Amino acid sequence: MHSQPHRVFSSARFAAISGNTFIGLTRLKIFYVLLLFALLLIGSSVFMARMTFQQEFQVLKDVALGAMSLFTSLLAVLATARLLPQDAEDRTIYTILAKPVSRFEYLAGKLSGVLTLLAVSLIAMSALFFVVLFLREQSVLSETARQMSGAPAEIQAEAVRAVRTAGFNSNLFSAIAVIYLKGCVLAAVTLLVSTFASTTIFTTITMAFVYFIGHLQSIAREYWLQTNSAGWLTKTFLAVVALLFPDLQIFNLIDDAVAGTAIPLTLLLKTIGLGAFYIVFYLVVSLALFFRKEL
């Protein structure tokens, strides 16, 4: 009988682990609860503020993108935090690793499953958001056309342009891409923490700290690099914070995207590049920790 030589990395094994992780996560009630909350919040944002159309669109976009960011981050942490402890509890990890599956394939597959889940849920949230925005925009446009029916063509065109500017713009895609990237980075860091954590709750609490410190990291970095009057202890502490934690403010472009500030493609690509760099590094360190872990 002919047998194929064992490969260190098999895309089929990786895809199987990734697919199973994704299916496993979609069976969890927490996924549906989070997704439902997010969808409800995005859907209801249209009723939140009935002011002028500019104010309404501003609030709608802020609330929807805020909800997407919050729920994607929460999902990234909660879904990843339970992966390894759950597999250990169910004993599936022993069954998988007893087979010719490398620990790298296992970890990368698990992370890939979470990233797929994040992508699917973000697509669902984005779809609802765009539908809500489109419907409101169309309704405001027809309202504007009715109100301005007697006005000169120039004024009508200005009014329509104002509605379109306040409503949909391509920057929203950049904002959603960055929300996904932030979720991916958080998932990678959570995977790293869960390789040495003994419980899900420890990983989740640690990630809550990482989340807040990550948003402050840039301030610590600036003080570390620019402040000369601080003592060595303060500077050492700031340096450790700046070096140890990811800078999550880099991925915080939604506020500016909603405000109408253009996000250049080069900046978006650089941000994606840095995010990918983070994810690969955290995966490698996770593997280094997981490789020698006694199971």
Added chain:
Amino acid sequence: MTRIAGAIVALLLFGAVRWPIERHLTDTHRALGLRTLDFNLGLREQLGQLGFIAALSGFRSVVADALFIEAHVAWERTEWGRVLLLFRQTTTLQPRAVLFWEMAAWHMAWNASTAAMNDPRQPQLALRVKTAREYYDLGKDFLERGIRNNPERPELYEALGRLYRDKYEDHERAADCFARGAALPGARAYLKRFAAYELARAPGREQEAYRQLRALYDVGEAERTPALLRHLKELENKLAMPAQNRAP
């Protein structure tokens, strides 16, 4: 334990590799006018603990919206002091949202000033006028700060022009604001005309105003609005222009 120590060392080394990249991206954000918010004690005092934490966690725009809606409620209750405080917080959190600057200025210079002028609790007209002018100044301050934060947005120049025109009746400054707005990309087509109309009302600038109005008239039918024709005729009479030099 050795594994974790090794991981921490690796993370620190990774940090050393990535900080120049992060710094470069932060500088790029600042150069593009992104992340203009400065997290300091002043902001903490303005927002309160929860708002500050939310703003720090990447939900700055949501907090700004909540404060904006609160300001809207305060406006409905005509609590002008609270409206001012809430709009200061809102614009601090979202300095790139032009809408907030415009609304803040409108509430102060138009609504609060009118309320002050009609205040039945203040019998002295001089004091009512003084309060109303203070509200104009607050509106102007919002717009000027808005322009400093968004120098590329014509809407704020337009709003400042309207404030100078309608409240201060300073037509020269109004003309300057409209002209600066008109020069920016995305400006509304009527801003050029507005600048010329205001210049026509500014004493000593009639010749310049006439040149601008005539240039607009010569563009074609699209610019020959009733207001433009009226201003043009008024200036021709005021400047006693010979018939052959007048617009047909």
